[in-house]
Amino acid sequence: MVTMFILYTKKNPTEGQLLNVNVNKTIVKSNFSPSRPTKMIIHGFIDTPLSNWVSEMKDELVRAGDFNVVIVDWAGGSLPLYTQATANTRLVGLEVAHFINTLQKDHELNPQDVHIIGHSLGAHTAGYAGERIEGLGRITGLDPAEPYFQGMPTHVRLDPSDAQLVDVIHTDGKSIFLLGYGMSQPVGHLDFYPNNGKEQPGCDLTEGPLVPLTLVKQGLEEASRVLVACNHVRAIKLFTESINGKCPYIGHQCPSYQHFLAGKCFHCGHGCAIMGFHADSTPGLISNKNNQTENEVYPSEEHDTIGAKYYLSTGKELPFCQRHYKVSIQLANPKGAESWVQGFLKVTLLSDRGVIRGMDLTPNNYVKLEHGTSYTIVVTHPMDMGGKVRKVELSWEYDMNVLEPRSLCILWCNDRLYVKSVLVDQMELPSRGKRNVDFSSKLCTPKREFAEIPNRGSASFYDNCSR
Structure with missing residues (x-):
């Protein structure tokens, strides 16, 4: 298994550049710049960088700002069996950490400027990397995988200590015995549960002719996702829409989704947070005056959010934000x-x-x-x-x-x-x-x-x- 790092920027939005930190000229001759924020995308189980969602997210990130957008390709290790892919996440996490730490040492990259976005197994891979990167800025976990991670100690899974800000979107939190692939337990500083984090609107195949339309419009790969993992993939779609969307996803801290729907946690006095790409602009995440950078954010002690659940409702199709x-x-x-x-x-x-x-x-x-x-x-x-x-x-x-x-x-x-x-x-x-x-x-x-x-x-x- 070989893990590859592919760079996209505004200068090369469609043609990726292969980065190898052990071969210095691949960095020097690329469009990589340590002065830009770096966004890294890590796919999950049975996924590859060729998946539709990876290129869609990359395009939205490139459009959103002057970023180094790095796609982590570990397709060789993400294929069945799931048990083997799970074991491979530790190795890939080590490689991601080595990649970032070497760029810090040799090319002046500040880890606080790095934001890793991981889906499913990729979320835990980001966690393993964060354990070994001092001062990593942010990890976004998109429906972190449940099997072999739910209920495990923090060193085994994604947790708030892995970055200065860990924000998580849960969309498929049913038990694996009910074919739920994602975690239901809170594992970040901010944990969002759209539509209760279990069943997503538009993913019930009995609701309408969803699969045939998808087959026609987006091909067999996307259709298979709808059939097998629609709820699990919804976290990706919500995050991607949030990057450049004008409608803000506002999560409300509440004891339960039923309380939320009954209007009992409607105002931000109960605690609000922004879900998705702009989670780091949530009020209550404050600048750390003691550090050199003004961009570092973390939840303040006055408003400790760890373990809290933020609820919101979304639509069943684009635009999901309501x-x-x-x-x-x-x-x-x-x-x-x-x-x-x-x-x-x-x-x-x-x-x-x-x-x-x-x-x-x-x-x-x-x-x-x-x-x-x-x-x-x-x-x-x-x-x-x-x-x-x-x-x-x-x-x-x-x-x-x-x-x-x-x-x-x-x-x-x-x-x-x-x-x-x-x-x-x-x-x-x-x-x-x-x-x-x-x-x-x-x-x-x-x-x-x-x-x-x-x-x-x-x-x-x-x-x-x-x-």
Whole structure:
């Protein structure tokens, strides 16, 4: 097995240059410059530098800034058997460490300027390298591999001590017995769990004609990924989109994804972090004044993030990044209303910038609503409303369930929903200063205390609750 290091820069964005630190002229005659930040990509099991995602990520990195982008080719050691590939990660980690340490010694590379991005086994390979590089700047782990690593001591797997910043995206954290390939345990300074870090939207093959379309558009290699490891590969796609995307991925520290969806950790007072390429610009990662460089970042002791989980939701296709909206419905309880009703809710939001139509507020089947209480859910959409919501249209459909006799509503019950007001928040961006919500709108019915929404009907609410 021979590990190769292939350099791309803005001067050679498509034709790679082979670097060999043991042959000095390959470095001197290349476009490598120690004054630039260095980004290294390490692929995982049964992968090669020829994989679509490697070239896509490399292209986005080259476009994003003046970087040395180095692809680590260990294809000879990443092929089956998995047990052998796992063993090879230690050797490849040693070679990556030797590569960086030699560039430091002979070519003035500062390890703080090096950022290693590893997928699956490549994430642990980056960890093994980081153990042997003093002052390595950053490692991004993209769904680090679970088998032989989950629950193991820190010296066996990726962990926060491997670099000054270790940020991790978990997308396939089901047990390996349920065909999950990624780790579920936190292993970095910042651990992100999009869509709970287990099942990714768009990866359920029963949802639609995903595979045939992929076969036609992107070839057999990409189709096989969809079939075998769609959730596992999603971490790559999210990171790649984050490099030059305008929509920020904001993760919220929360006890669970269910708490997050219920809007209980919606504001950054609970702790926020930026997922993906720009994770190092997360507030709370502060400059180390004691070192020579101002670019070094690490989590401050006041906001220790190790072991915390950051949750967010994404879309099922490009663009994966979505704007998050918290919708709270305050239910009225007038005389004649049933104590509870069950059914389906959809909402349309209108602001000065545009309209979002028909967002599903009951995505996991019907919901039971108790009059006199409130119902809150976090939903996502690609569109940024860009300001206060001026109008909301709420649609209601009653659901009769034969397994719930009290829900059967034929002659003698009231299937209407009574709504006092609707509150809409857009998720804020994390900032160093005071909490500053992009918008928070309370909407009511004109000249009435509440709206009476019939089955399969709708009602409009406006931002005129000041009366």
